[in-house]
Amino acid sequence: MEKAWKLLSQDAKLSPENVKEPLKEIRRALLEADVSLPVVRRFMKRVEEKALGQEVIVGTTPQMALVKVVSDELTELMGSKGAKDLEPGFPQVVLMAGLQGVGKTTACGKLALYLRKQKKSVLMVATDVYRPAAIDQLVKLGKAIDVPVFELGTSVSPVEIAKRGIEEGRKLGVDAVIVDTAGRLQIDGDMMTELKDIKAAIKPTDTLLVVDAMTGQEAANLVKTFNDEVDISGAILTKMDGDSRGGAALSVREVSGKPIKFMGVGEKMDSLEQFFPERMASRILGMGDVLTLYEKAATAIKEEDAQAQMQRILSAKFDFNDFLKQWQNMNNMGGAQMMKLLPGFNKISEKQLYEAEKKFKMYESMINVMEEEERADPDLLAKSAGRRRRVAQASGHSETEVTSMMASFTQMRAQMVTMSKMMKLNTAEGQQD
Ligand code: GDP
Numbered sequence: 001m002e003k004a005w006k007l008l009s010q011d012a013k014l015s016p017e018n019v020k021e022p023l024k025e026i027r028r029a030l031l032e033a034d035v036s037l038p039v040v041r042r043f044m045k046r047v048e049e050k051a052l053g054q055e056v057i058v059g060t061t062p063q064m065a066l067v068k069v070v071s072d073e074l075t076e077l078m079g080s081k082g083a084k085d086l087e088p089g090f091p092q093v094v095l096m097a098g099l100q101g102v103g104k105t106t107a108c109g110k111l112a113l114y115l116r117k118q119k120k121s122v123l124m125v126a127t128d129v130y131r132p133a134a135i136d137q138l139v140k141l142g143k144a145i146d147v148p149v150f151e152l153g154t155s156v157s158p159v160e161i162a163k164r165g166i167e168e169g170r171k172l173g174v175d176a177v178i179v180d181t182a183g184r185l186q187i188d189g190d191m192m193t194e195l196k197d198i199k200a201a202i203k204p205t206d207t208l209l210v211v212d213a214m215t216g217q218e219a220a221n222l223v224k225t226f227n228d229e230v231d232i233s234g235a236i237l238t239k240m241d242g243d244s245r246g247g248a249a250l251s252v253r254e255v256s257g258k259p260i261k262f263m264g265v266g267e268k269m270d271s272l273e274q275f276f277p278e279r280m281a282s283r284i285l286g287m288g289d290v291l292t293l294y295e296k297a298a299t300a301i302k303e304e305d306a307q308a309q310m311q312r313i314l315s316a317k318f319d320f321n322d323f324l325k326q327w328q329n330m331n332n333m334g335g336a337q338m339m340k341l342l343p344g345f346n347k348i349s350e351k352q353l354y355e356a357e358k359k360f361k362m363y364e365s366m367i368n369v370m371e372e373e374e375r376a377d378p379d380l381l382a383k384s385a386g387r388r389r390r391v392a393q394a395s396g397h398s399e400t401e402v403t404s405m406m407a408s409f410t411q412m413r414a415q416m417v418t419m420s421k422m423m424k425l426n427t428a429e430g431q432q433d
Contacts, residue, residue, distance in 0.1 A: 014054045014065055022066055034216030034247030039254050047073050071281045077250055078277035079259040089205035091169055092176040097195050098210030100183035103238035103264055105134060107210050108180045109141035110272035120175035125165030126151040127158040128182040138180055145269050162198045192229045199230055209235045211248060219248035220255050227256040238264035249280050318413045320367045320375040363405045369394035382406060
């Protein structure tokens with residue numbers, strides 16, 4: 001996917017020419033992420049319509065503008081921004097459905113723990129009378145997280161167990177009841193009938209379909225069938241910690257209109273997370289969160305600031321005042337943490353970030369004690385050991401540290417000059433066309 005973004009040059013608008021190749025790359029990336037073809041087709045059509053003619057905000061690049069369009073559309077496809085929680089109720093009753101082996105029983109435990117963390121009391125109900133091992137598994141899970149489990153062995157019907165489980169929940173006065181059900185290896189008429197019967201008997205506040213993220217394209221069919229048959233209220237996507245690229249996540253909402261509410265990211269009970277479509281979008285795009293950066297740039301950098309700075313960069317002037325300004329802009333956007341959002345930087349460690357931030361703070365304190373003429377003309381400091389010593393003393397740092405700041409500054413300035421030359425070259429080429 002990274003390749004797609006490199007294909008865009010420094011244009012001011014998204015045009016059919018400059019989005020053609022990136023869009024091809026995006027399409028390929030989606031198919032690779034195991035999104036089903038019809039879903040990809042409809043999606044690409046919408047992206048193209050929205051992208052064309054889109055203005056590029058000053059201080060950002062066409063690449064960011066396209067990322068924004070794609071990311072917005074992906075987010076929309078998965079149910080708009082923000083996570084959807086369980087429906088309210090007294091008690092909340094959550095019916096869990098899904099094929100065997102997808103992680104349904106594990107998800108019951110995870111959800112119970114999630115609710116416990118919100119200080120809610122929970123009861124779990126075991127109705128898989130076909131597999132005694134499944135009942136034992138839920139009982140064990142319950143013990144581990146200190147949540148009671150209601151079960152009546154294997155000789156009572158699942159519908160009856162579910163009903164009595166809810167009664168027990170009311171008697172205990174719990175805030176939530178989670179009902180585990182039997183899965184099958186494949187979609188099966190008996191399983192659907194049983195689910196429908198249980199649902200009719202207990203009138204759950206939520207009916208969640210548990211889907212294995214590794215299912216890929218087939219997830220579309222699966223979700224559609226379950227939703228047509230039992231009318232789900234949402235889904236839990238499990239095994240998101242595996243190498244799945246999240247294609248299943250796109251299909252769920254598109255074929256059922258129902259949101260993914262949670263995702264499982266490991267075997268442990270605490271590895272359940274709420275599902276944020278916007279975060280999933282950037283995971284599918286397979287890049288650092290350029291989008292967040294774009295939005296932060298749009299709000300943090302004042303338009304005139306960005307323009308003035310661009311002008312200075314273009315004229316290859318870059319002094320300590322600009323250096324400071326860059327740093328302050330970065331601070332407005334969340335400081336060094338922001339670096340994490342840049343493609344290629346998302347693997348940077350907290351420690352490295354901390355070090356970088358510390359360094360920049362030190363630079364800031366040095367620039368703050370400089371004289372006006374030193375800020376405007378960095379060469380003064382470069383040429384005079386006396387000036388460097390004074391800055392060191394006034395800012396409470398060593399001369400070596402001041403020298404190292406000068407080195408960083410020189411490096412950054414060199415990058416700016418190169419960038420400015422490249423941009424001029426681009427503009428010149430553009431004019432010849
Ligand atoms: P069920 O048949 O649907 O009830 O599936 P189980 O809850 O028994 O889970 C099947 C297997 O998947 C077990 O080995 C679980 O530990 C594992 N599992 C469940 N959820 C996740 C998850 O989010 N990530 C990973 N890596 N494994 C999971």
